[in-house]
Amino acid sequence: MRFLEIRRAGREPASADFDHDFPALIARTLSDLTREERHVLRSVSLLDAFDLSLATAAAGLPHQAPALRLIERPFVRENPFGLWPFHLHGLIRSTVRGADDQTDDRWSPRDWQQAAERSHAALGEQWRASTGRDRALLVGCLRQGLGLARDFRLNLGWLTDAAWDYVGDSVWEPVAPPARQDQAAVETPADALAELLSALSRRQHEHRARTADRLTGVIDTRLLPAELHEMAVYYLAKADRDLGRSDASLRGMQHVADHGGRLAAAARRGLAHLARLAGDFPAARDAARTLGWEGRHHRVQGDIWWPHGEMDRAAAAYEAARHEAEQHGVAGERATSQAQRAFVLAFTQPEHADDEVELARHLVTGLSLRQTSHTIEMAALARDAGTDRDVEDRARILREQISISGVAIAGAVLELALCFHHAVRDDHAGADAGIARLRDLTRGGDYAYYADIAQFMLGRPAGQASAVRWLDDEQHTRDRWRALVTARQAHLRAGQ
Numbered sequence: 001m002r003f004l005e006i007r008r009a010g011r012e013p014a015s016a017d018f019d020h021d022f023p024a025l026i027a028r029t030l031s032d033l034t035r036e037e038r039h040v041l042r043s044v045s046l047l048d049a050f051d052l053s054l055a056t057a058a059a060g061l062p063h064q065a066p067a068l069r070l071i072e073r074p075f076v077r078e079n080p081f082g083l084w085p086f087h088l089h090g091l092i093r094s095t096v097r098g099a100d101d102q103t104d105d106r107w108s109p110r111d112w113q114q115a116a117e118r119s120h121a122a123l124g125e126q127w128r129a130s131t132g133r134d135r136a137l138l139v140g141c142l143r144q145g146l147g148l149a150r151d152f153r154l155n156l157g158w159l160t161d162a163a164w165d166y167v168g169d170s171v172w173e174p175v176a177p178p179a180r181q182d183q184a185a186v187e188t189p190a191d192a193l194a195e196l197l198s199a200l201s202r203r204q205h206e207h208r209a210r211t212a213d214r215l216t217g218v219i220d221t222r223l224l225p226a227e228l229h230e231m232a233v234y235y236l237a238k239a240d241r242d243l244g245r246s247d248a249s250l251r252g253m254q255h256v257a258d259h260g261g262r263l264a265a266a267a268r269r270g271l272a273h274l275a276r277l278a279g280d281f282p283a284a285r286d287a288a289r290t291l292g293w294e295g296r297h298h299r300v301q302g303d304i305w306w307p308h309g310e311m312d313r314a315a316a317a318y319e320a321a322r323h324e325a326e327q328h329g330v331a332g333e334r335a336t337s338q339a340q341r342a343f344v345l346a347f348t349q350p351e352h353a354d355d356e357v358e359l360a361r362h363l364v365t366g367l368s369l370r371q372t373s374h375t376i377e378m379a380a381l382a383r384d385a386g387t388d389r390d391v392e393d394r395a396r397i398l399r400e401q402i403s404i405s406g407v408a409i410a411g412a413v414l415e416l417a418l419c420f421h422h423a424v425r426d427d428h429a430g431a432d433a434g435i436a437r438l439r440d441l442t443r444g445g446d447y448a449y450y451a452d453i454a455q456f457m458l459g460r461p462a463g464q465a466s467a468v469r470w471l472d473d474e475q476h477t478r479d480r481w482r483a484l485v486t487a488r489q490a491h492l493r494a495g496q
Helices: 002-008 022-032 035-044 052-059 065-071 090-098 109-129 135-151 159-168 189-202 208-221 226-242 246-259 264-277 281-288 297-308 311-328 331-348 350-364 370-383 391-405 408-424 428-441 449-457 474-495
Strands: 076-078 086-088
Touching: 002 022, 022 090, 035 052, 035 065, 035 090, 035 109, 052 065, 052 109, 065 076, 086 090, 109 135, 109 159, 135 159, 135 189, 159 189, 159 226, 189 208, 189 226, 208 226, 226 246, 226 264, 246 264, 264 281, 264 297, 281 297, 297 311, 297 331, 297 449, 297 474, 311 331, 331 350, 331 370, 331 474, 350 370, 350 474, 370 391, 370 408, 391 408, 408 428, 408 449, 408 474, 428 449, 449 474
Parallel strands: none
Antiparallel strands: 076 086
């Protein structure tokens, strides 16, 4: 690059032109630029990537000519397919920011601070000005904006609304900027927000206990404004529920619901889920009726219907949930609803379940939704129940994958699907082993009725005194589950 810059100036390079270490070469390059070009270069060195308008706004200039001249320099790289096409190599960025240049317009610490503030504001303006739901722009602006706010201790500003947009789609791409080597502690609101969003995105790849620990750490800092603090409390309550910590989850969900913030409807949904997992289906149904779209009322209703063996009603509820998610443009909810629909229809319509499973797989592609992906694989197992399609081997692999996440309900649903397979095959020994695993997984009381359902599949009454409150008489639920088994057996005989 130094060679090209010298040739650009119209003279032949000489060996002495390169008798410098890298920072010195960068300092020489700075001196070769015009004053305005140096100003733009220093400004964009704060950014991972930029376009012409972002570079101009970051520099605080009224015209684009200096930025246009700068991007023609050989040390500015271009990726025409990037969200922002231009960037500096990381080593050049760090050297420009730390170069001991001898120019008469070298920047003071206050100059760097003001450039960071301009860059941060410019990113926010780009995000707010975007038309439609540009997810890539949202994530890009968040990642760069969080880095600037963290490194220069800026106010959160537009990052608060952007964080809410990020969680609203339930997609969970990596969003946190790279960690700073010189700072391990969470010291500013930007540090706390970066850690919060990182924990939420990483929960798809980490054990829920790790997620709960990280969110607890964010909450304990008390650095976030009230509405973002409630975001951390809500997702900690979700993690607690996944880990079987129902009392802690109840406290967190109730706190968020009582405060009436942006996640109040979601917290009320969480309370309905807690009633359902405790086996209080009338309470869960009553709560579901008050939730509306924001509380995902249709999906909650589907979650209530299928444990009763009402698979067609559950499938209709999940389809309605998927349609609502499509209307609101929430990709994660759409995929989750379709995965649940595929799961329940796999019990009743194995011949049509292929299409439902494939649609779910299509909708989850590109989304970081590990639990939804597990649901799709469990749907495929339920579809193949009673056959010789390696159901038990696939279940064994899926069981290992689920154990990594620490989500208790996923393991219980898997065992229930496997009990359905054993019941269809009249394998009472296999079913009894599955029921024993279910009792072990639900010994804390949550989802204890799954073991009852497994008994119903075999035509038996609940093996132990059950505290579950069904929506109708237990006998009706038992009959529906047994009918699913006998219908599958008849289907397989007809196929033979």
